[in-house]
Amino acid sequence: MSSVESRSSAISESVGVRAPCERCFTENDQHEALLERGLMPSQLEGLRERLAEINDLGRARALLGWDERTQMPPAGAEVRAEQVATLARIRHELLISDELGRLIEGAASETESLPYDSDDASLVRVALLHHTTWSINSICHVYGERPFATRGADRAANFWPLAVISFGESWHNSHHADPTCARHGVLRGQLDPSARLIWLLEKVGWAYDVRWPVQSRFEGRRRDREPVG
Numbered sequence: 001m002s003s004v005e006s007r008s009s010a011i012s013e014s015v016g017v018r019a020p021c022e023r024c025f026t027e028n029d030q031h032e033a034l035l036e037r038g039l040m041p042s043q044l045e046g047l048r049e050r051l052a053e054i055n056d057l058g059r060a061r062a063l064l065g066w067d068e069r070t071q072m073p074p075a076g077a078e079v080r081a082e083q084v085a086t087l088a089r090i091r092h093e094l095l096i097s098d099e100l101g102r103l104i105e106g107a108a109s110e111t112e113s114l115p116y117d118s119d120d121a122s123l124v125r126v127a128l129l130h131h132t133t134w135s136i137n138s139i140c141h142v143y144g145e146r147p148f149a150t151r152g153a154d155r156a157a158n159f160w161p162l163a164v165i166s167f168g169e170s171w172h173n174s175h176h177a178d179p180t181c182a183r184h185g186v187l188r189g190q191l192d193p194s195a196r197l198i199w200l201l202e203k204v205g206w207a208y209d210v211r212w213p214v215q216s217r218f219e220g221r222r223r224d225r226e227p228v229g
Contacts, residue, residue, distance in 0.1 A: 043106025044120055047127060050094065050103055057091040095131075096138045104128055132166050140172035147187065148177035148221040158190075168192030177221045178213070186213045 061084055068080045094100060107124045114121045144157030154176055162170035168191060169175075171184035178186075185192030201207035 042110060043103055044110050044124070047100075047103040047107040048123065050100060051123075051127060054091055054094050057087055057094070061087040061091070092138075095134045101131070104131060132162070133169070135162060136166060136169050136172055140170055144170075144173070146173045147223055148173055148218065149223060150176040150221075160190075163191050164193075167194040167197075169194065174218075178217055180211050181213050182210045183213050186218055 064080060064084050064087070068077065068084075072080060104124065104127050107120075108128070111118070111121045111124050139162065140157050140159045141155050142157070144159035146155070146157050150156055150173065156172040156176035158173045159170045163185070168183075168185050171186070171190055171192065174186050174190075175181070175184045182198050183192055183195035184190075185195065198207055198210060202210050
């Protein structure tokens with residue numbers, strides 16, 4: 001066995017990559033174990049456990065990335081890319097799953113009567129907020145309009161229904177067309193609260209070197225000829 005294979009095997013065992021992850025994340029297995037013990041968890045407990053699993057996958061992916069940068073010979077890059085992609089896929093599927101949505105909804109109902117600043121109520125709010133962020137990288141790569149050309153097979157799209165709750169992040173096609181631009185809603189009528197906040201911070205001196213839209217840059221990427229607002 002090569003040194004690359006040995007290190008890959010050891011790390012896979014230490015972080016529980018692939019088969020253990022996929023096995024423990026099946027809803028049927030979880031329910032079966034609970035039924036055997038005569039228990040059914042609350043939605044809040046289920047949400048807490050699922051978020052912990054998602055966090056573990058992120059940490060495992062980071063560990064593999066660190067090992068690749070600091071320890072692994074270059075010959076192992078292709079195999080490592082497959083491992084990281086597997087972790088990213090499993091984590092993404094958990095983040096956009098219907099089950100996670102149901103857990104958030106159920107946990108929100110269970111915590112309605114709790115104080116606003118309680119740990120449990122705060123957990124649900126943060127999960128809901130993060131779910132909005134996660135939706136940008138799922139919904140906005142499937143649905144919406146693509147007025148600007150982006151790189152390669154990139155399918156980032158502008159999806160207006162999420163513009164308010166995402167603070168303008170759902171103008172995702174515009175963001176991918178010019179990733180360093182502080183304003184994503186660059187077309188006329190596109191609401192972008194984040195850009196307005198950055199503008200205010202810049203005015204009072206709390207933000208600087210802000211890169212605002214340059215019309216010529218966006219016009220060069222237009223798929224139609226409507227002027228940039």
